[in-house]
Amino acid sequence: MTDVITMDHIVKVFPPNVVALNNVSVTFREGEIHAVVGENGAGKTTLMKILYGMQEANSGKIFLKGSQVHFNKPGEAISSGIGMVHQEILLIPEYSVWENVILGVEPTGYFGKIDQQKSRQKVKQQIDEFQFHLDPDARVEEISVAARQKVEILKLLYRNVSFLILDEPTSVLTPQEIPQLFDELRRMRDNGRTIVYISHHLEEVLELSDRITVLRKGSKIDTIESSAATKKSLAQMMVGREVIFESIRKTARTGNIVFDMSGLDYSFPQKRPILQNIQIQVREGEIVGIAGVEGNGQLEVVRIIMGLLKPDHGKIEIQGKDFTHASILERREKISFVSQDRANMGSCLNATISENIIMTHHRLNKRFSKWNGIVLNKSQIRIFSEEVRKSFDIQMDSTEAEIKSLSGGNQQKTILGRELSLDTPFLLLDQPTRGLDVGSIEYVHEHILQMRDDAHAILLLSADLEELFRLSDRILVLHRGKIVANLKTEQTSIEEVGYLMLEGGAQ
Amino acid sequence: MKRNLFVNLAGILIAMLLGAIVMLIQGYNPVETYSALFGYSLANFYSFSTTLRNAVPLILTGLSASVAFASGPVNLGQPGQLLIGAIFCVIGGLYVDLPPYLMIPFLLLLSMIGGAVWSGIAALLKKFFRMDEFITTLMLNMIADYLTYWAITYPLFEPRANHPQTPLITKNGFMPKWGNFNTNVIVMLIVFFVIWFILNRTTAGYEWRISGKNSLFARIGGVKIEKNYLAVMLLTGALAGLAGGLVIMSGPHRFIKGLGANYAWDGIMIAMVANNGIPATLLYGLFFSILQTGSLGMELITAVPSELITVLQAVIVLVVVASRGYFELMIAKIATRRKLKDRDIYPQLINENAIDREDANQ
Ligand SMILES: Nc1ncnc2c1ncn2[C@@H]1O[C@H](COP(=O)(O)OP(=O)(O)OP(=O)(O)O)[C@@H](O)[C@H]1O
Ligand SMILES: [Mg+2]
Numbered sequence: 001m002t003d004v005i006t007m008d009h010i011v012k013v014f015p016p017n018v019v020a021l022n023n024v025s026v027t028f029r030e031g032e033i034h035a036v037v038g039e040n041g042a043g044k045t046t047l048m049k050i051l052y053g054m055q056e057a058n059s060g061k062i063f064l065k066g067s068q069v070h071f072n073k074p075g076e077a078i079s080s081g082i083g084m085v086h087q088e089i090l091l092i093p094e095y096s097v098w099e100n101v102i103l104g105v106e107p108t109g110y111f112g113k114i115d116q117q118k119s120r121q122k123v124k125q126q127i128d129e130f131q132f133h134l135d136p137d138a139r140v141e142e143i144s145v146a147a148r149q150k151v152e153i154l155k156l157l158y159r160n161v162s163f164l165i166l167d168e169p170t171s172v173l174t175p176q177e178i179p180q181l182f183d184e185l186r187r188m189r190d191n192g193r194t195i196v197y198i199s200h201h202l203e204e205v206l207e208l209s210d211r212i213t214v215l216r217k218g219s220k221i222d223t224i225e226s227s228a229a230t231k232k233s234l235a236q237m238m239v240g241r242e243v244i245f246e247s248i249r250k251t252a253r254t255g256n257i258v259f260d261m262s263g264l265d266y267s268f269p270q271k272r273p274i275l276q277n278i279q280i281q282v283r284e285g286e287i288v289g290i291a292g293v294e295g296n297g298q299l300e301v302v303r304i305i306m307g308l309l310k311p312d313h314g315k316i317e318i319q320g321k322d323f324t325h326a327s328i329l330e331r332r333e334k335i336s337f338v339s340q341d342r343a344n345m346g347s348c349l350n351a352t353i354s355e356n357i358i359m360t361h362h363r364l365n366k367r368f369s370k371w372n373g374i375v376l377n378k379s380q381i382r383i384f385s386e387e388v389r390k391s392f393d394i395q396m397d398s399t400e401a402e403i404k405s406l407s408g409g410n411q412q413k414t415i416l417g418r419e420l421s422l423d424t425p426f427l428l429l430d431q432p433t434r435g436l437d438v439g440s441i442e443y444v445h446e447h448i449l450q451m452r453d454d455a456h457a458i459l460l461l462s463a464d465l466e467e468l469f470r471l472s473d474r475i476l477v478l479h480r481g482k483i484v485a486n487l488k489t490e491q492t493s494i495e496e497v498g499y500l501m502l503e504g505g506a507q
Numbered sequence: 508m509k510r511n512l513f514v515n516l517a518g519i520l521i522a523m524l525l526g527a528i529v530m531l532i533q534g535y536n537p538v539e540t541y542s543a544l545f546g547y548s549l550a551n552f553y554s555f556s557t558t559l560r561n562a563v564p565l566i567l568t569g570l571s572a573s574v575a576f577a578s579g580p581v582n583l584g585q586p587g588q589l590l591i592g593a594i595f596c597v598i599g600g601l602y603v604d605l606p607p608y609l610m611i612p613f614l615l616l617l618s619m620i621g622g623a624v625w626s627g628i629a630a631l632l633k634k635f636f637r638m639d640e641f642i643t644t645l646m647l648n649m650i651a652d653y654l655t656y657w658a659i660t661y662p663l664f665e666p667r668a669n670h671p672q673t674p675l676i677t678k679n680g681f682m683p684k685w686g687n688f689n690t691n692v693i694v695m696l697i698v699f700f701v702i703w704f705i706l707n708r709t710t711a712g713y714e715w716r717i718s719g720k721n722s723l724f725a726r727i728g729g730v731k732i733e734k735n736y737l738a739v740m741l742l743t744g745a746l747a748g749l750a751g752g753l754v755i756m757s758g759p760h761r762f763i764k765g766l767g768a769n770y771a772w773d774g775i776m777i778a779m780v781a782n783n784g785i786p787a788t789l790l791y792g793l794f795f796s797i798l799q800t801g802s803l804g805m806e807l808i809t810a811v812p813s814e815l816i817t818v819l820q821a822v823i824v825l826v827v828v829a830s831r832g833y834f835e836l837m838i839a840k841i842a843t844r845r846k847l848k849d850r851d852i853y854p855q856l857i858n859e860n861a862i863d864r865e866d867a868n869q
Contacts, residue, residue, distance in 0.1 A: 015838075306727060308726075308727070327731070328726060328727065328729055329729040329730075329731060331729075332728070332729040337727065339727065344721065344723050344724065345723055345724060345727050346724070347721075347724060348717050348720050348721040348724045348725070349721070350720055350721075351716070351717055351720055351721075355713070355716075355717060358713075359717065359724070359725070359728035359729075360728045360729050362710055362713060362714075363710075363729050363730075364729075369710055373710060374709055374710060374711075375708050375709050375710070376708060376709065376710055376713055378708075
């Protein structure tokens, strides 16, 4: 096999003193799927951004088929056939799906007029070909994060790149969509394309990739053949210690009903009903998981619970009090919320880490203010930020740096740190471990289970069925806006839930 | 902070060099011109206190714009809010008479209420008709312009004058002076500290700043966006109104046609160069006042027309705003080079020009 890309002794330093990459050399071959794994903040994204021309290395060289190249911007990389799908999604929210896909390479007719018919048709064809359940006319701001990820992949497929970089693509896909993506990726590989694949899901990595490069804290540990690796050995290489994958859940001792949603209907104006007669009850000391294929109403359930959408009918009670029409702040006194939309809802990217950490706490916890809540207590904020940083092992330079300078996983840890330390009776966790490395997931899972044992009521949404099974005491299956099953975790299986998610059960 | 200072000073310096080139092309002597400019605005206590007095409305309207922009609302209504504040102040000063220690606070409060009423209208239009404050505040500027013109032409007209103006307000409402030093500066400084404190130390200020950056995040975090919007609009209106009141009380002591014509627009410009920073707004307000006050002297001593100062201001805004990103990049590079030296990583290969194009479009 011939080498396509060689990255030679790459060094990248972020001012003032974060060494993101320390002399990393990797070679990518033609026709291989090459996985890059490593802990949060190991430098995976940075390495790929350098290859893609989004960031420049401080030293080191890049060779494309033996000759040295230097991409000054992603556009140059794309015209050399290198494309990247980012961890953070970069689409234009106001544009429709097909408009986003063709942006920059629009088929034009006379006078450079965009041939709308033709381009829409072409995008639609591609969506069907890859079986990406997507509406080409939907506006990007109205679709879920998983759907946006698909749009990003479509964009590159549309541009016909021969070297495809995917940064944690499956973290937002549903289990049903992952095999489709994998099939497509394998087909692309067999056509002689190269795929670089960043992921924290070690099973996926082992299943899909031909070779694996492991990074740890900015240095390359090794590049190995996938056939020679196991999940345990990879985790060991990444983290530098052993990681336990067994379930750690003990049976629950449940108490009173904390969260009670009943008879809830929601329909988008003039469209089909989106949610019908939803009943969800969560007790003290219980974790209830919601399983479902993305787009079956999860987004709306979450938004209704948080008060961002008004239901048509139905009631939400927390600890016996009616919260159906409560303000967001009133809800936040009872609800901790981890959103799946890290960049828009979960954090303020250009505010500092400590400003991100005290959000909501600043209203709920007297500790952070003085003078009757009027003035912020700076020293308490500093102490608290340090606490969160320590207990969640967030890799950062200083709590006064902007949160966007953190790696994706470390941003997620910051958000988790904020929400899990709110100590509210009810927690709503939507994809809480998205983007975390195995070691961190282990820690967060333990933390969530500990909170359950401390009598919190937890509602968990996750596209990762293993995570649902690992944490939940009960699993609800959401299908086309209805809850079609309510199962005890011990009495069901991943296969059964997977079937219910697709077929909706006996109806 | 230090870094910011450097970026701004460098920007100003470049702008002044460009100004010097313009002067050379036009056949003026730049050294002479600049020394006349700064001489007239800074040379002695008298001229410096004039500069300070003139800086007050610039800084207050600048603070108004900075607070608004940093918190989200695009309040462009400082000109109108200033005029309404001024007319409220004049009405109070014509029909009420109290001893100075009551009269002065009363008039200051009245002018703040005037400005807040005017920005409050825009806030209500947003609340009830979803009209963008960006448009409505601009419209309200025009209405304020004609409304005050009407007021000083008819109901408040001073009969003996031959152009539209009001009579003098009561002497008890004049801002006291120590020599040529006008106490409006003290009011401005107090307001400056209060605003800095609100924005950086209070819970409300924290919420405003975060909402200005990502309002969805703030909302889901429990911040009452609508309430804060109203508060910011009223506060920034009050600041601009106060600027208007102080112009009356420290200057002509009456409303003359064309009063405060450009102060408020300059304030918006100052907020822009200051990148909505509160201390930076104070410093730029002062600097612009130095230029504007000095321009009179420049015109008197040299033949350079005072309009050149308008050009110079515009160049400063453009250069500082445009070069901000560039200088920051340069500083980042220097820091990287140090770090690389410390670590001794392939020194011969080091490229300290490495840039991050995260923000660039793909
Ligand atoms: N723009 C930036 N400014 C400063 N530091 C940065 C910047 N981008 C990344 N870093 C730092 O560089 C290191 C590597 O980050 P990178 O995003 O490459 O990690 P990653 O391996 O992709 O992690 P994750 O799995 O969490 O996404 C981290 O310590 C991060 O904080
Ligand atoms: Mg990453």
